[in-house]
Amino acid sequence: MNTASAVPPIPVPAARSRPEAARRLTESARTVPSLAEFEQTLMGTREHVRTLTETVPLDRLNGWHYDEDTGFIAHESGRFFSVEGLQVETQGPSAAWGQPIINQPETGILGFLAKEIDGILHFLMQLKAEPGNRNGLQLSPTVQATRSNYTGTHGGLRVPYLEFFQDPARRRVIADVRQSEQGSRFLRKRNRNMIVETKEPVEARDGFVWLTLGQLHHLLATEDLVNMSTRSVLACLPLGDGAPSAEDEGFGTALARSLAPGGPELHPLVNVLSWITEARTRAEMRARTVPLDALADWEFTGGRIRHRAGQHFDVIGVRVEAVGREVGRWSQPMVRGQATELAALLVTRVRGVLHVLMQLRAEPGLTDIAELAPTVQCTPDYCAQLPTEERPLFLDLMQNARAADIRFDTALSDEGGRFYHTGSRHLVVETGWLPEPPQFRWLTLGQLEELTQHSHYLNMQARSVLACLRSLFTEAPDEHNQR
């Protein structure tokens, strides 16, 4: 027993990480250098980083097969992912249904490498061409890699900058948390959302760019540019130092107050946690995997798996040829949405503090039953056909919002490694006070940030549209003082 070892230095209370990290991120969010150079890099990279994606019948997909024993579509190596059937039983109007679902048990890394340049935190972003992107390149985290990627199952090149995320204890960690992927498409899939800061010199390789948080926030308003993984990680950053830039009663001030932790809030966090505990205790959603051909409402036809009524999504096959990516050629199944989805937030000011109306929503693929979702999360083309009483709450309000109440409205893509030309309208609408239905709560952005430090609280769609709302913290120069 060696009691003679030196006790390591203990940081003084002022060095606790949240306030300092938030201060530096807030500074980065308020810094918006010209994006002209970025636009040039984007155009230049488009010329030599490309994927050529061609749909092919699922049953003629190189390396993939329908396993007669399990009834799943799997890769011959047993790695990557499989497409399985899921039978779901629950309560309520749609009491039971079957659907295909992606099972990918490994946890991938979505990592931002951060570094101070001229005293301001910058993030190394990758211009990445994923096979499902409808517009070629999108802005991706520094590292966006499945375990198969980085352990070499792809047989591809080494993932650049991976070493910064493999020994985080040696770096300064800003956030590191496993977050769920879409619970209606993936079975208990989680990715590791990481932001790691380095003080070492780092060269931006070809196809990588350093951006401030303010620049990233501006780019979020561009259609299909900031990819889903980037939005997920952005939502995990601490932001807001409690000092609104202006003392007016504008939207930006209410947003800044909402981001600051410990501010006035409608519900103390312990009550929010109790509400979540109550709902998870009561929820009775049960899901079990079944063979794909046991799904009554789905059929294999025309080389794809589709819903018999043409709803929801198809599972298709694609053959990919890539330039400037890890591997030159491969084939894989993908999910193709039947229509653009909606991820929409209602926000309101309560005593000058912005509150967001979050919905607690059970999804069959979630690890812990239910997570916080946007106010409205649905496929409007499908839901519009439902009788009024079955339509999602607040959908009509969102779709009929006056232009003056819309704070954010941009179509953004789902992850292009699994989703083919599929995306969601990301919408933020401000309203006056509305009472909360039982499955909804008005929460501050500070409370939501506290919850994103932990797994299983905010679903993918919630993180995605929250990143959009939080981007308004960076005011557009021409809109300054106008909101």
Add this chain to the structure above:
Amino acid sequence: MNTASAVPPIPVPAARSRPEAARRLTESARTVPSLAEFEQTLMGTREHVRTLTETVPLDRLNGWHYDEDTGFIAHESGRFFSVEGLQVETQGPSAAWGQPIINQPETGILGFLAKEIDGILHFLMQLKAEPGNRNGLQLSPTVQATRSNYTGTHGGLRVPYLEFFQDPARRRVIADVRQSEQGSRFLRKRNRNMIVETKEPVEARDGFVWLTLGQLHHLLATEDLVNMSTRSVLACLPLGDGAPSAEDEGFGTALARSLAPGGPELHPLVNVLSWITEARTRAEMRARTVPLDALADWEFTGGRIRHRAGQHFDVIGVRVEAVGREVGRWSQPMVRGQATELAALLVTRVRGVLHVLMQLRAEPGLTDIAELAPTVQCTPDYCAQLPTEERPLFLDLMQNARAADIRFDTALSDEGGRFYHTGSRHLVVETGWLPEPPQFRWLTLGQLEELTQHSHYLNMQARSVLACLRSLFTEAPDEHNQR
């Protein structure tokens, strides 16, 4: 769209719940009225609340059967719980094993009803005779009920005081979080740990007593008195107001500093969360249920299921006759441990702040792979036979601790509804500084309290022995200033 509704009042920042709840609980922990009246009630209750438990062969258990299709032992109603086989694959020295495990998918309630009496928070505790208790009565939460209990599957009496926990939004919630049960005995079982305060008049029924937190803390030092569920809930209470009662450099002062949130700590919380994320991402423990008769190392013999080498535990059958409990007579399987287990914490003072050495430990029944466990969690009788290099780290140090370094040492029972005469030695030992092995971290009690607000961070054994360590916040009158 009704925007005219009144906005509810928003609490001012000072009313945030943690500091106020902690202040009132700290006051309750420092209040220790005489326990003479309690001792009398305990003796009096022993005379009319009893269970008579008799072991019977598992295959002759009324209402239970071995299901040939599944290979599980289940109740004829399909409710309560089942005993299943579990096949576990992992890395490391014990790379694969099989074992019986209890599957009880419903979430029960472990609830403390709190109320101010003469300005001090008191808790309504139940003197409860569970069939597995070796000493009859133990101190149980106000409500300790499975869903079967309170939805009437038992066909028994209504659970007293249940109404206070069924609509928590109407009460003042101090804590409300689902926590795991033992991950090596239960398959993804969680109970809802609740502390709810009422201002309504509440009569203590026969067999119930009002106790301060200080009284509960003193009673923890009594062998087999405070039951496992009570210890679990106690660990979820916010405690410590940052004002140590003395300014000396004694153990009590270091403990009080450790309980205060935001105090100096060896590792910022973000680094602790990153370490947990890293371990959960890397862990490759896979478990699947199998028929009981497929477990190679287990046999059904003598009316029970036992490990062929006589290790670990038996699954036995019991017939219970109860007086003063919900149902008069029933039969059920139970788990009987082969030896007393050890739940032991090493603590040290770092710059005057107590730190606890926690271990991150994967268990096959846990919902999220790994949780924080005590420094040592094992069956010493079994582990003592292992060669030195395979013995759990710190076991020898714990077992050879000098009396002067032992801060807590009491044998306490496992939950008497599922475990038959089974318990653990709860041990807290103080040491000088020791470096952390990779799977261990020195954490403050404030950090551990922050984590217990959420599910899946602290395992049952950790919460149980932490409740014991935290009980030392209430100083024994005769030991005051001596620690």
